Amino acid sequence: MPRVSPNRAPGRPPRGHSPASDARFHRRLGEVLGHATEVFCEKGYEGASMRDLSRASGMSLAGLYHYFGSKERLLYLIQKETFTTILQKLKTRLEESDEPEQRVRIFILNHLEYFLANQEGMKVLSHEDEALKNGLGSEIAAIKREYYRICLGLMEALKRERHLDFDARTAVMSLFGMMNWIYTWYNPRVDGNARELAQRMGDIFLSGVMSGDPRSTRRRSRARHKL
Amino acid sequence: MPRVSPNRAPGRPPRGHSPASDARFHRRLGEVLGHATEVFCEKGYEGASMRDLSRASGMSLAGLYHYFGSKERLLYLIQKETFTTILQKLKTRLEESDEPEQRVRIFILNHLEYFLANQEGMKVLSHEDEALKNGLGSEIAAIKREYYRICLGLMEALKRERHLDFDARTAVMSLFGMMNWIYTWYNPRVDGNARELAQRMGDIFLSGVMSGDPRSTRRRSRARHKL
DNA sequence: AATTAATTAGAACGAACGTTCGAACTGAAT
DNA sequence: ATTCAGTTCGAACGTTCGTTCTAATTAATT
Structure with missing residues (x-):
């Protein structure tokens, strides 16, 4: 045999x-x-x-x-452990709140805290996205898809609660871009710790996304540039 | 000799x-x-x-x-041409307006239009950022620095005009992240053309950054989460 | 103490790497 | 017709690649 x-x-x-x-x-x-x-x-x-x-x-x-x-399996194990860990931490933390905005804040903080605490692993995860072939690659891709869908869900919950109409896909992808790009520029001496960074990025992103809130009187920017 | x-x-x-x-x-x-x-x-x-x-x-x-x-010089020429071109297009377009918000919009639109029209070159520029060594690498890095400083200048002009107090460095880096991440997810069938994308991203980013405008009555989000 | 499985080490495999070489070829200027 | 710089080519250089093999060594179980 x-x-x-x-x-x-x-x-x-x-x-x-x-x-x-x-x-x-x-x-x-x-x-x-x-x-x-x-x-x-x-x-x-x-x-x-x-x-x-x-x-x-x-x-x-x-x-x-x-x-x-194999070399490929080494990369696979690194990516799998990194991604599994951040996903599990996220699920635990999301239990802390039911409020949509707060849950998006939790997502951002969790991502940035883990990103900065485990910068090398997260860079390997982000940067070597297409390196794995076939089975190993699609397994990582599946975790990524779950992570993405959670974030998309948070965004749509926020939309529903505040009666917003922004495009959730663009918003989620923009948010991922903001966060994952960090490894190209982050300097702890200048940019502060994860909490401070999450605060600033969260402010930019959430204020941006929520600027169409009907409860807000401020529509200037959106209205002026429509089409 | x-x-x-x-x-x-x-x-x-x-x-x-x-x-x-x-x-x-x-x-x-x-x-x-x-x-x-x-x-x-x-x-x-x-x-x-x-x-x-x-x-x-x-x-x-x-x-x-x-x-x-050499192989390295091939990459260098690709990166240099790509970067030089987008930088030159930007400088030309910026002459169209003196208004700070509009100039940021021009920056975003120029970046996204060139990114989507020349996706392969821009991916090579973004993704192979650390591949060049010594002289060739620092020459590309110098162009990148100029590109960054222009964007930073636009952001600070916006801050001055609107009396805002956000962190310009975080804002610029977040904006670059939003835009440069596109190559990992953009799908022309779903995400529309560069104008539409620039509109949506510009709305998210600018509304976010300008949410502290004293001329706006809406301070809810920022105030609630300070420290 | 004997046996067995898990681990390490060094050497080697064929393939592919970036690069170089010398000769053949081309097309315009003498 | 000859020259000569510019161009193209196949073949080969020495090195390093991911991986495998065999044998020695260690650690746990009988």
Whole structure:
């Protein structure tokens, strides 16, 4: 009976070992992923070689293949963990409020806090968006789609509550652009921490989106430039 | 007297030829650059090989080196032409108005129109931002800085005229993020043309930035969330 | 202590990389 | 007709790529 791989599936802990060695296994695996994230962040996925990753992580070339199976799978694991984490944090935090505007604020703050705390991983996630092929790529794409749809839902809830008529898709994509572009310019000495940044970006974005609120008397800008 | 290169500087037209052959030279060079832009756009700078570029452009490997000298110089020429063009178009268009809000609108429209008309080049410019090293990279960086400073100037003019107090740096960077992120999501069938997009993005951004205008009665959103 | 599985290491694989070379070719100027 | 710079080409350079192989070493289980 032929087996596709001579070893067990890479990245899985060994069968029937002690909990101690399981823990060591996962810790080692996480360390390597951390170093790999740094290298991918600095040199890009295509620009980083397996030898770069080997050197940075202190694990031999053969060791990397023993643990991860391929370069592509390494990127996949980084992206999956990063995206899964930010998505899970978001879901938890969204339980804090039912108020539409506040929920959008939570979304922005969650995204920026995680982005700045885990800048390398989020850059790899944003910048190497098209690097994964076939199955691995579509799995990440599915998480992204869920993340997008949550944000779209928040936006439409806001529209409904305030009787606004802006285009939710453009708004969500613009918001993602504002936030994901950060890795190209953020400087902690100048731009403050995540809370301050989320406050400023949230003000710009939400005031912009809500400027058509009928409860507001101010229609000048929109009216003047219609068509 | 030693010469650094056995040939003339690559990418320059030959000396003392007829205008006809000069024109042919430039046309050929432009065609290759166009095909190279497509390949860089699709596979990324590191992911695209000189053989890919050769195949796509119909010019032999050695021919590419005769014209361009190196892979890096090819990317450099693409980025420089793209950036120089959008910058020059902007300067021309800005002469159309003295009114600060209108000038910001012009900036947005110019950026988006050129971005969508020349999507591949702009993606290569945005996405391969860190690919060029040393001299070539800093030359592109200088153009980028000028482009940024113009936008910052427009924003500060707007602030002065309307007595606003938002952070201009965050605003400019957010605006760039909104606009440059487009290449990851734009779909002409859904999202309309550049004018429509510039209208919607401009509304979101400008209403957001101007929500602190003392001439407006609406301070709700800002006031509630201060600190 | 013996056995077995998991992990590491070094060397090597063929393929592809960016780049160079020398010779052939072209077309206008002598 | 000859010259000569500009152009094009196939072939090859040395290096590095992602990956695999085999054997040695370690750690856990019997």
